[in-house]
Amino acid sequence: MAKYQMMKLPGGVLAPLNDDEAERLKSFQNHEQYEIEIKRQRNPAFHRKVFAFFNFCFECWSTDKTEWQYFDERTQFEKFRKDLTIMAGFFNKIYNIRGELRLEAKSLKYSEMEQDEFEACYNALINAAIKHIFNNTRDENTINQLYSFF
Numbered sequence: 001m002a003k004y005q006m007m008k009l010p011g012g013v014l015a016p017l018n019d020d021e022a023e024r025l026k027s028f029q030n031h032e033q034y035e036i037e038i039k040r041q042r043n044p045a046f047h048r049k050v051f052a053f054f055n056f057c058f059e060c061w062s063t064d065k066t067e068w069q070y071f072d073e074r075t076q077f078e079k080f081r082k083d084l085t086i087m088a089g090f091f092n093k094i095y096n097i098r099g100e101l102r103l104e105a106k107s108l109k110y111s112e113m114e115q116d117e118f119e120a121c122y123n124a125l126i127n128a129a130i131k132h133i134f135n136n137t138r139d140e141n142t143i144n145q146l147y148s149f150f
Contacts, residue, residue: 004016004021004025005017014036039111047108049122050118050122050125054077054084054125058076058077058081061080082104084129087131090121090124091104
């Protein structure tokens, strides 16, 4: 399936985003009916901000865990990110083969979550981090860094 970048104009008209996209659309016949699937683009700057927040939380949380110095940091970060997402209330309930309930973090991929839900998730992540990671923090520098994400 081909993908095209379009922009909505007044009156509900979809137009090619640029000249390159217009050129690609020339193969379609005028006044023919086509079925399209529309996907909103997420804000990439906001996506980076959310992952910067995850990194900040992970660094603060893992600072005193020196016994983990030889563990794979990427694996630890991924588990931390998923756990915080679950604590924020963004998860799917899954039963494993033994019939045990498991919670799996919702995917934050562009294709899996619309911008509105992603923003709600971010707000919930901040609340979960304050409750579970920063609840006893007294360090002013850390608190100021935390406030910068609001």
